[in-house]
Amino acid sequence: MLAADVGDLRTEMLFTALRGTDGSSSLAFTIFQELAVNIVEGRLLPGHEVNSAELARRFNTSRTPVREALLLLEREDLVIIPPRRRPYVSPVALPQVREIYEIRASLYGLVSQLLVERATDEEIHGLAEWQALLVEDARLGDVDGYFWHNVGFRNAEASLSKNGELQRRLSSLGLQMHRFRHLSLSLPGRLLHSLADHERLVRAYADRDAALAAAVSRSLVLRGYHAIERSGRV
Amino acid sequence: MLAADVGDLRTEMLFTALRGTDGSSSLAFTIFQELAVNIVEGRLLPGHEVNSAELARRFNTSRTPVREALLLLEREDLVIIPPRRRPYVSPVALPQVREIYEIRASLYGLVSQLLVERATDEEIHGLAEWQALLVEDARLGDVDGYFWHNVGFRNAEASLSKNGELQRRLSSLGLQMHRFRHLSLSLPGRLLHSLADHERLVRAYADRDAALAAAVSRSLVLRGYHAIERSGRV
DNA sequence: TCACGGCAGAGTGTCGACAGTTTGTGAAAA
DNA sequence: TTTTCACAAACTGTCGACACTCTGCCGTGA
Numbered sequence: 001m002l003a004a005d006v007g008d009l010r011t012e013m014l015f016t017a018l019r020g021t022d023g024s025s026s027l028a029f030t031i032f033q034e035l036a037v038n039i040v041e042g043r044l045l046p047g048h049e050v051n052s053a054e055l056a057r058r059f060n061t062s063r064t065p066v067r068e069a070l071l072l073l074e075r076e077d078l079v080i081i082p083p084r085r086r087p088y089v090s091p092v093a094l095p096q097v098r099e100i101y102e103i104r105a106s107l108y109g110l111v112s113q114l115l116v117e118r119a120t121d122e123e124i125h126g127l128a129e130w131q132a133l134l135v136e137d138a139r140l141g142d143v144d145g146y147f148w149h150n151v152g153f154r155n156a157e158a159s160l161s162k163n164g165e166l167q168r169r170l171s172s173l174g175l176q177m178h179r180f181r182h183l184s185l186s187l188p189g190r191l192l193h194s195l196a197d198h199e200r201l202v203r204a205y206a207d208r209d210a211a212l213a214a215a216v217s218r219s220l221v222l223r224g225y226h227a228i229e230r231s232g233r234v
Numbered sequence: 235m236l237a238a239d240v241g242d243l244r245t246e247m248l249f250t251a252l253r254g255t256d257g258s259s260s261l262a263f264t265i266f267q268e269l270a271v272n273i274v275e276g277r278l279l280p281g282h283e284v285n286s287a288e289l290a291r292r293f294n295t296s297r298t299p300v301r302e303a304l305l306l307l308e309r310e311d312l313v314i315i316p317p318r319r320r321p322y323v324s325p326v327a328l329p330q331v332r333e334i335y336e337i338r339a340s341l342y343g344l345v346s347q348l349l350v351e352r353a354t355d356e357e358i359h360g361l362a363e364w365q366a367l368l369v370e371d372a373r374l375g376d377v378d379g380y381f382w383h384n385v386g387f388r389n390a391e392a393s394l395s396k397n398g399e400l401q402r403r404l405s406s407l408g409l410q411m412h413r414f415r416h417l418s419l420s421l422p423g424r425l426l427h428s429l430a431d432h433e434r435l436v437r438a439y440a441d442r443d444a445a446l447a448a449a450v451s452r453s454l455v456l457r458g459y460h461a462i463e464r465s466g467r468v
Numbered sequence: 469t470c471a472c473g474g475c476a477g478a479g480t481g482t483c484g485a486c487a488g489t490t491t492g493t494g495a496a497a498a
Numbered sequence: 499t500t501t502t503c504a505c506a507a508a509c510t511g512t513c514g515a516c517a518c519t520c521t522g523c524c525g526t527g528a
Contacts, residue, residue, distance in 0.1 A: 084479090319489095
């Protein structure tokens with residue numbers, strides 16, 4: 001039933017850098033992925049209790065793979081497993097959102113810096129193509145399209161930093177961020193601001209200006225947080 | 235038998251920020267901690283295969299908690315669990331060491347920046363006391379003492395950033411880093427360089443110079459990597 | 469009426485067992 | 499002698515069951 005969701009090309013993007021990491025290949029990871037998508041897309045709300053026995057029934061398995069899936073979810077901070085108590089979907093409170101954005105800003109600053117040092121001209125040109133997609137989405141007012149192309153752009157940047165660890169950690173943070181990022185972009189006017197920042201970022205890449213790129217990248221992320229903060233929606 | 239190791243006050247420091255995170259309270263986490271210490275202290279070498287059945291025997295448990303402990307170890311990148319194959323202690327190759335130091339440098343830059351913005355004068359004064367311990371260790375040439383006081387200093391900084399997520403992620407990185415960090419400090423002359431950097435860092439804190447503190451903090455970490463790189467020991 | 473204590477239901481943590489897969493060994497063939 | 503194939507041992511992933519713990523409800527006593 002959820003295979004459709006998980007198989008979806010877009011949600012797939014959220015897991016690419018995480019896939020290699022997982023231990024148990026199939027059952028546990030499948031359940032993990034399924035639940036993770038439901039959490040980040042907001043179908044499983046914060047505080048919702050997840051029952052391993054019930055999940056086992058739903059997935060036609062025993063509780064063992066379910067438990068392992070829950071551990072994977074905990075590793076991504078999507079659920080909290082108190083000892084001897086029911087696991088529940090982790091809360092999304094503003095202070096914690098800020099913490100995550102701060103980390104993400106710092107790491108994307110690093111990505112941009114490394115990218116300038118290590119990416120080839122062709123690779124940087126590839127980023128410009130993502131940028132073109134974003135421009136088009138913005139022109140059409142296609143918030144959803146913008147959102148996912150933005151994910152693609154971000155993933156491409158991370159990959160060009162040529163630091164696999166960094167890429168993995170950002171992917172992990174990204175999963176967490178998707179729980180509230182759509183809030184940020186759907187705010188009025190936000191999309192155009194974001195686009196302008198992207199523009200400056202791509203230009204800094206083309207100019208091979210590492211310091212500027214890092215600064216723009218950081219502020220790009222932080223601006224997303226401030227938008228959420230001001231919206232008062234969390 | 236290993237309780238002595240794990241109970242040790244110093245190794246304890248490595249896990250403080252990780253403790254709350256764990257799902258299974260006792261058995262799995264105990265096994266995890268035990269194995270983690272053995273890996274970071276170099277008693278379990280990279281590539282060494284860990285056999286869940288054998289571990290279960292050694293800890294007088296079934297394989298279930300052992301499996302969960304292995305998942306926790308995988309989360310800290312201390313073991314790799316290929317599907318349907320034996321888990322093994324993750325390798326420590328120079329390129330990956332570099333990746334981790336890059337991330338750590340960036341995040342400690344963030345720590346220093348946030349610390350300047352958020353710590354009270356008393357708290358910053360507390361850091362100066364750690365610094366005094368380091369000076370004393372350096373004077374005595376006590377590399378081991380310097381190492382652990384340095385960990386304490388770093389933990390204190392992370393805590394003063396008042397960003398719990400950041401603290402947790404640094405703790406996770408730290409666990410990984412301890413696998414090769416002792417290499418760095420035991421290099422001749424390295425200790426004094428490190429001390430001089432600390433001195434500058436503490437002064438930047440006292441002066442509330444966020445930009446300088448962040449820069450010094452980053453270079454402090456990166457210098458550690460360059461020392462390892464030049465030593466050619468990895 | 470309200471507080472306290474005990475009891476039943478639900479759920480987690482752990483266990484031992486089983487099936488399927490991988491690895492290593494040894495015999496057979498080239 | 500070297501290579502290939504097949505078999506056996508070892509190990510992983512999964513399962514169903516059991517004991518202990520927690521939670522919520524109900525009855526008892528004040």
